[in-house]
Amino acid sequence: MLGAGQLGRMLALAGYPLGLRFQFVDPSADSPAGEVAPLLEADYTSSAALDALATCDVVTYEFENVPVLAVQALERSVPVHPGLRALAVSQDRLLEKRCFRELGIPTAPFFDVASQAELDRALVQTGFPAVLKTRRLGYDGKGQRVLRAASDVAPAFRELGGVPLLLEGFVAFERELSLLAVRGRTGETAFYPLAENHHADGILRLSLAPAPNVTQELTAAAERYGRALLDHLGYFGVLALELFEAKGSLYANEIAPRVHNSGHHTIEGSRTSQFENHLRAVVGLPLGSTEPVGPAAMLNCIGSMPDARAVLAVPDAHLHDYGKVPRDGRKLGHVTLRASDARTLAERLALLRPKIWPGSS
């Protein structure tokens, strides 16, 4: 596995029962997966890393910013899933948006921006507000600026400039939903129910799954988009598709070619977790059921971990501590909350929230 963060850690914990063995590679020695599996501290493109992974039966990655070069080198000797195509598309917001457009998946209007003059021309099309984003290396709200007025333009371009950019028209969405799709090397495709995601400061805080008030039409549209992407990308593994809902329609925001934070609820909330299904998919085992066990909520622990005693005193709350050193804005863990019905879930959520996010209500 390329990358040894919390996603890698949860993949390893899901894979051991299947009889799988892991080798992680990460440039950082202080990586959550290294606590539960062998970790080689090395650059992804180093010969040490490539040699170690070339002896594996299959290689996968836990984040989309691993160098394409490393995957290209590995593909000569070992299957890598999801493949190069998914990686390349998800590393570049422009390729990603073009891919949506090509597949007939609605998305916000977007414009390739290489200069202030191009930005000015694009803004005529989008109007204000609009979102200026770096084409590469953006996550958790990083590498983007909202332009609300003409006076925002020059400073934002300066701050983000020097790298290729993209201007997106603003979608006045009511909520963010995400779809987790999975396709196995056996040929099966499965979808988890849509999750509803709530952010603060650009970071996911809360997911509700299955998302409340989702029509059959909405689910059908999301799954149609997901299937088109899996097919187009020749994809094996879990794919996350972030969507905006606006006036009953869905707009694709971005994809992640990996397990996703908005799918962490599946560990306790689904018959088979996203982690287990990703592994089943990439090693060629049959997929497990994506059916929910009941309504669930996932709450991220950011910057500091809550008191475990307080969290676990809430009925059917499940703690996931990634074993990371606390730092402001860092995802250190999450808590999954389950209940047999939506009302009980809401009651328990009211109990749990202040224990995880002091000061929130």
Add this chain to the structure above:
Amino acid sequence: MLGAGQLGRMLALAGYPLGLRFQFVDPSADSPAGEVAPLLEADYTSSAALDALATCDVVTYEFENVPVLAVQALERSVPVHPGLRALAVSQDRLLEKRCFRELGIPTAPFFDVASQAELDRALVQTGFPAVLKTRRLGYDGKGQRVLRAASDVAPAFRELGGVPLLLEGFVAFERELSLLAVRGRTGETAFYPLAENHHADGILRLSLAPAPNVTQELTAAAERYGRALLDHLGYFGVLALELFEAKGSLYANEIAPRVHNSGHHTIEGSRTSQFENHLRAVVGLPLGSTEPVGPAAMLNCIGSMPDARAVLAVPDAHLHDYGKVPRDGRKLGHVTLRASDARTLAERLALLRPKIWPGSS
């Protein structure tokens, strides 16, 4: 943790999400837990083992035949749960039976047997059939002989003799049930629903949980016995109590001061697994719900592992491969099967059985 077998492995996998870290000690380097956590290959009573464990916050054990001496030495510097008392009682069938009797828990009549003459006298009381057992080191049907006629007596005594023995009257039971009880350092006590266990050649093959056709009276009696044991033994952690059901009454067979094979279904079948609850109990976290998610079955893989593809093609089947080298009669893994209702479970069980036990029907 003393012992690094599959129980230790599953405890570690359940403990990582809680933010726990593990150090295992086992005389064998080829131990399933060693694949997922640091393992010190050493005798339990070696100073290397005792020094390594003395630096931990809490020590527990994954099987009941660890030397009492090791636990006595450790207790001077670190809390060990479940404690010395539970360990001593469960290591000696005579102490165990006396403990049942003292607590008013029905059990088969039993007699301490040190000589052939004592055995003959005891057989007058029990009649045939009766079961002759070694007082110590018995598990999975080992260290016992059924005496069906006078001609069985001398050979059985010779075979088992040389060590302290116990003669037990035969209980003509209809089925074996097991209770998993857990008490936390927080003071809470919880019980999983009774499981129904099926053996072949003295080894557990199949557990059904919750056990079908269990009356409220039966559950209440089992939980009364479980609670009496937890209290009497000053117990923290998961305790397994094996029971025979005969004509609507329960007879205690034996206890195991640890997580138990008949509780493996709780990983997917319960809101909180026995492994997680054992850890929560011994480290002082609140216990999790022991409520079942739905009906479940657990099938042991003995001697050889089934084809993973075939197993996982059965809906809601979950594979647990312990990563062990195959050997006749060795527990190599298990499969948990779930369903939303008993009928569907039975249908899926019919699909799954031949994949795990070829030749069974």
